[in-house]
């Protein structure tokens with residue numbers, strides 16, 4: 082089976098398992114786990130921030146970030162299809178009492194003008210004051226699209242100018258950095274808080290970081306306990322993350338090349354793939370109204386894909402466990418599996 086559902090599906094490599102097996106560990110809650118301490122030091126540097134805190138998931142990283150950046154009753158601006166909006170169970174409201182306002186995006190991006198037009202009157206006794214802006218890069222539901230650096234800088238500058246806190250959901254920041262040729266640290270440095278996920282393209286079994294100033298990270302460490310994310314000998318997981326920083330960052334470009342080749346192959350076979358949208362490791366395929374049937378037929382042909390927020394679109398994601406041969410096979414198998422739906426239209430002409 083060629084499993085293109087998500088880059089979360091990777092198995093740890095043998096070398097990563099060896100790094101896990103050899104990890105020096107201690108009680109991370111007492112800051113005595115040397116592997117965690119090393120990962121937090123390197124992670125902060127990698128994300129262009131002063132300090133970082135290791136967490137089990139990027140969802141927790143986002144929720145802690147929003148919790149420390151806002152107070153109950155504040156408003157949070159996100160793109161309306163962002164992970165924070167669609168896939169975190171209303172966490173900003175449940176955990177932190179935030180009113181989330183969804184901005185319509187273009188490829189997951191929004192403009193400084195859109196932010197400014199949502200700034201509410203902070204002196205009013207009626208209006209929830211806008212306090213936090215969250216950017217998602219790469220943007221998952223738009224097909225793994227990356228923000229150009231100028232647009233990131235413009236949003237951050239707008240936040241500074243208007244006394245807004247800026248959060249970067251960089252679950253796939255390494256993909257964004259690779260696609261734009263800009264260091265993750267350069268992208269991350271202007272934000273108050275940054276999330277990075279280790280269990281996506283970086284290929285770890287679990288783990289994430291939140292990064293920010295020392296002052297904010299002191300609060301994030303409290304948040305980590307508060308949300309139940311403080312662990313003990315978690316260095317076994319941090320060892321995988323350190324391994325990934327050393328060995329899986331530079332190879333992310335391979336996933337992008339494979340996604341691009343898959344997209345080109347499928348487009349050449351006449352499928353609904355927009356090549357301009359393929360910037361990172363996602364390929365979005367418009368399979369028409371019978372998406373469930375299309376997914377089933379692809380599965381019977383040995384290829385797994387997943388759904389997206391767009392009702393006719395499926396997603397194929399490349400990752401560490403997808404080889405060039407898998408891409409060749411998928412380029413053969415997917416159009417054949419979808420041929421039933423494809424031939425309907427031409428026959429009537």
Ligand SMILES: *Cc1c(COP(=O)(O)O)cnc(C)c1O
Pocket residue numbers: 137138139140141143164165217219220221250252253278280281288289
């Ligand atoms: C996957 C993802 C997350 C959450 O990551 P987990 O580690 O699975 O909790 C957050 N933001 C974005 C954009 C994601 O794609």
